[in-house]
Amino acid sequence: MNLKRFIPILIVVCVLGTCLVGISAMGQKEPKGGTQLLREEMTALEQAFGAIIDAVIFDNMGLIKPAIPPLRKAREKVEETISTGQKIKLPKNRGRFEEFVMLDDKFHEEFKALEKAAEAGEKKVVKDQTHKLFDACVVCHEKFRK
Numbered sequence: 001m002n003l004k005r006f007i008p009i010l011i012v013v014c015v016l017g018t019c020l021v022g023i024s025a026m027g028q029k030e031p032k033g034g035t036q037l038l039r040e041e042m043t044a045l046e047q048a049f050g051a052i053i054d055a056v057i058f059d060n061m062g063l064i065k066p067a068i069p070p071l072r073k074a075r076e077k078v079e080e081t082i083s084t085g086q087k088i089k090l091p092k093n094r095g096r097f098e099e100f101v102m103l104d105d106k107f108h109e110e111f112k113a114l115e116k117a118a119e120a121g122e123k124k125v126v127k128d129q130t131h132k133l134f135d136a137c138v139v140c141h142e143k144f145r146k
């Protein structure tokens, strides 16, 4: 057989192969980036915070504990990302990432204080922490969210 006749076939096979590899790569899920993980944490935080506000206004501390686990899970993923040195792409003031991390750490410290107070049934502390946390949402959003 004439080798020359094979060359066009070879080219077609190569082109098709490349296309197929490309298509299958598109179908694969990319690992989640830090930005997406942060948004997931924020959504979980918003939900947990809703429960916390209910707990305060309806004077029912028992609402807080069950609202925490989804937030904790989402939070852990963000912490992991940051601890591996990956910077999350912030919508605003991206260059002030260290300040963002500081605010974030402080926020979660205050959040832990709220959790502890809720478990101990210390209503006044829960109420004060709720105010503090709410202010912290606004401060961080003003700085880092568009």
Ligand code: HEC
Pocket (backbone or CB within 6 Å): 035, 038, 039, 040, 042, 043, 045, 046, 049, 089, 090, 091, 100, 103, 104, 105, 107, 133, 134, 136, 137, 138, 140, 141, 144, 145, 146
């Ligand atoms: C340490 C900083 C920080 C704190 C504290 C913070 N946020 Fe955020 N939040 C952000 C940033 C940054 C974004 C924007 C993320 C993006 O769009 O890339 C955001 C986005 C959000 C979003 C939108 C998520 C989405 O899918 O686009 C919600 C909802 C939200 N935050 C709720 C809250 C609530 C509620 C609190 C307080 C209880 C809070 N955040 C506290 C930094 C913070």
